[in-house]
Amino acid sequence: MSTPDTPTAAPTEAEITDPTAVPADVRPADLQDERLIASQGFGGWASATWGRLRSGDLGSLPVVVGLVLIWGVFYALEPAFLSSRNLVNLSLQMVAVGTIAIGVVLVLLLGEIDLSIGSMSGLAAAILAVLFVARETSVIIAVLAALGAGALVGLLYGTLFNRFGVPSFVITLAGLLALLGLQLRVLGNQGTINLPFESSLVRFASQQFLPVWLAYVLAVLAPAVYALSAWRRNARRAEAGLSTTPLSRLALRALGLAAILIIVVAVLNRDRGVSYMFLAFLVLVVIMDLAIRRTTWGRSVLAIGGNVEAARRAGINVKRIYLSVFTLCSTFAALGGIFAASRLASANQSSGGGDTNLNAIAAAVIGGTSLFGGRGSAYSALLGILVIQSISNGLDLLAVESNVKFMVTGAVLLLAVIIDSLSRRSRAAHGRA
Amino acid sequence: MTTTSPASVLSMTGVSKRFGAVQALKDIEFGVDSGEVVALVGDNGAGKSTLVKCIAGVYPPDDGHVVFDNSPVTITSPAQAQELGIATVFQDLALCDNLDVVSNLYLGSEVVRNRALDEVTMEKESWRLLRELSAKIPSVRIPVASLSGGQRQTVAIARSLLGKPKVVMLDEPTAALGVAQTAEVLNLVERLRENGLGVILISHNMSDVMAVADRVVVLRLGRNNGEFRVSDTNVQEIIAAITGATTNAVSARAARKAPQEEQA
Ligand SMILES: Nc1ncnc2c1ncn2[C@@H]1O[C@H](COP(=O)(O)OP(=O)(O)O)[C@@H](O)[C@H]1O
Ligand SMILES: [Mg+2]
Numbered sequence: 146m147s148t149p150d151t152p153t154a155a156p157t158e159a160e161i162t163d164p165t166a167v168p169a170d171v172r173p174a175d176l177q178d179e180r181l182i183a184s185q186g187f188g189g190w191a192s193a194t195w196g197r198l199r200s201g202d203l204g205s206l207p208v209v210v211g212l213v214l215i216w217g218v219f220y221a222l223e224p225a226f227l228s229s230r231n232l233v234n235l236s237l238q239m240v241a242v243g244t245i246a247i248g249v250v251l252v253l254l255l256g257e258i259d260l261s262i263g264s265m266s267g268l269a270a271a272i273l274a275v276l277f278v279a280r281e282t283s284v285i286i287a288v289l290a291a292l293g294a295g296a297l298v299g300l301l302y303g304t305l306f307n308r309f310g311v312p313s314f315v316i317t318l319a320g321l322l323a324l325l326g327l328q329l330r331v332l333g334n335q336g337t338i339n340l341p342f343e344s345s346l347v348r349f350a351s352q353q354f355l356p357v358w359l360a361y362v363l364a365v366l367a368p369a370v371y372a373l374s375a376w377r378r379n380a381r382r383a384e385a386g387l388s389t390t391p392l393s394r395l396a397l398r399a400l401g402l403a404a405i406l407i408i409v410v411a412v413l414n415r416d417r418g419v420s421y422m423f424l425a426f427l428v429l430v431v432i433m434d435l436a437i438r439r440t441t442w443g444r445s446v447l448a449i450g451g452n453v454e455a456a457r458r459a460g461i462n463v464k465r466i467y468l469s470v471f472t473l474c475s476t477f478a479a480l481g482g483i484f485a486a487s488r489l490a491s492a493n494q495s496s497g498g499g500d501t502n503l504n505a506i507a508a509a510v511i512g513g514t515s516l517f518g519g520r521g522s523a524y525s526a527l528l529g530i531l532v533i534q535s536i537s538n539g540l541d542l543l544a545v546e547s548n549v550k551f552m553v554t555g556a557v558l559l560l561a562v563i564i565d566s567l568s569r570r571s572r573a574a575h576g577r578a
Numbered sequence: 579m580t581t582t583s584p585a586s587v588l589s590m591t592g593v594s595k596r597f598g599a600v601q602a603l604k605d606i607e608f609g610v611d612s613g614e615v616v617a618l619v620g621d622n623g624a625g626k627s628t629l630v631k632c633i634a635g636v637y638p639p640d641d642g643h644v645v646f647d648n649s650p651v652t653i654t655s656p657a658q659a660q661e662l663g664i665a666t667v668f669q670d671l672a673l674c675d676n677l678d679v680v681s682n683l684y685l686g687s688e689v690v691r692n693r694a695l696d697e698v699t700m701e702k703e704s705w706r707l708l709r710e711l712s713a714k715i716p717s718v719r720i721p722v723a724s725l726s727g728g729q730r731q732t733v734a735i736a737r738s739l740l741g742k743p744k745v746v747m748l749d750e751p752t753a754a755l756g757v758a759q760t761a762e763v764l765n766l767v768e769r770l771r772e773n774g775l776g777v778i779l780i781s782h783n784m785s786d787v788m789a790v791a792d793r794v795v796v797l798r799l800g801r802n803n804g805e806f807r808v809s810d811t812n813v814q815e816i817i818a819a820i821t822g823a824t825t826n827a828v829s830a831r832a833a834r835k836a837p838q839e840e841q842a
Binding site: 175457458460572 | 659660666676690698699718
């Protein structure tokens, strides 16, 4: 999971290390088993990666390939698709549903689902607008109230789930309707509430961009922090007598990341730049990724997604984890609703309606988080929403009607689910379930 | 007699457990002293695993009194059992297939450093523990789904040794193991006894039971059906208690083959 350098490729004759060639005690503690296939140098890395892919451990490869294809097709049909102007638009459009998708990743990791995220985001938008515009409270209070409503709804779901053992899709299906009703009620007979264009929220969501220099500094800083932490981890592993990742590979990864980030920043800066809201979304993704991979809480979430009974017997407080995840998911949905209302400068009866719900779930799944629980990463929210929003944005540019848009998005989701199921079967056959 | 022993670490009386119409356990009396190995034996479906799960907090018993470390307790959850110092290797192995060996070993008791998981320490300790058990596991960073039955069994056993348990329960730990590893597990059981732990061992293999146990408790159809000190009993007597008859399929077969198997 966390050591991509683990050599686990299927054996091919040339690679099997001769156990007599190296005295056992010279090798690091985790590489002494003679059945392990050494993955030295680039060739070893390549063959290990190939073996992993072949066994169905696809990771994010299908999404990346899919994204390149989608961008290629749209660029061929309409070159403006890859213009800086459109890519900045894309970066603004994807934030709201992408944020909701982060919460979806969390519930999917548990092997559960939340079908009411769209309604929840709509309700949060309504609460925000009513408090901020009609009641004239401060922004902070309006935002906190909207987020608090999300947290409360999530707590309620978690409690119902823990207490009565009702499947989460039933609870949240009921929630979908109830929250929609609540949203209409909160909006009252006005139906639509517009947020003033000069308000800080609207400006944050559409007009505030990082200074050029700051964007570049961050694009260099992020890979540097990555490299530093990987290097420190290497040092600790060496001290503990464990294998380390070759420095060349670390440097390659850090430089690759830096190259990608700098290109993204350069392209976006040719137009308006990197928006603060987009940066906030990226930061949330990184934080949740660390929470999933590096904390006891995240480990518990993955364990429950893999085998609830085992997690329970290991002494994990399973109910507390369910409660926390449902709460987080609804809160992320509320935050997504706040972003959406801010970007569109309005909350109305159809906020959070339409395809919001399915797009958020589709984003998580397309990004590579398994519907079957226990597998996935926060980055799938980012990758998945990039795919979905690219399709939506591209079809809009081509002035295709929304009925086609729905069908195309549906087909992509179906494809993602099929890939998920197939790779699950293949993992089972290759012992990587 | 076990319940009054000064060294008693765990003792229970009148423990019952029902599953719907099935009375899986009825009025069970059971206990283990520190520094003692108790073998729990019985035919399939006798209720051994159910008793283990009652002690481990997986199924709270319907009835009965449990005394742990000289104070009465009601064990209602696995977390509570672990806090008390009861470690368990379940027969239906409780491992998460999607997680790697290290994560499984430390599940529920992860080592934390600066509020993040300390993977390096956990991996290092995992190797130490697995080497101690002579485990043949090529890598601790592969999902346990890719391990063989015996390797998974070893991971489950290693799991139970983390922390500082006072009682270790092993439900058919050697069922999936090879010859060398079975011997290793029996050595481990003896080492645990030397360290003053109470060990509850479930096994169908009578020679293993006779080799390491101090005492044998027999369950039959969910009830106590005899208790023997290994020093003054023999396999025939235990088998008779397990099957509930002095003449049965096993002893009849043994009698036919008597000359060559007498000494075993
Ligand atoms: N979760 C359960 N639900 C219903 N019946 C069970 C359950 N677990 C065990 N039993 C029943 O309890 C009895 C004892 O089972 P068990 O303790 O597994 O026996 P063993 O001595 O072979 O380990 C069996 O009749 C079994 O069918
Ligand atoms: Mg059993």
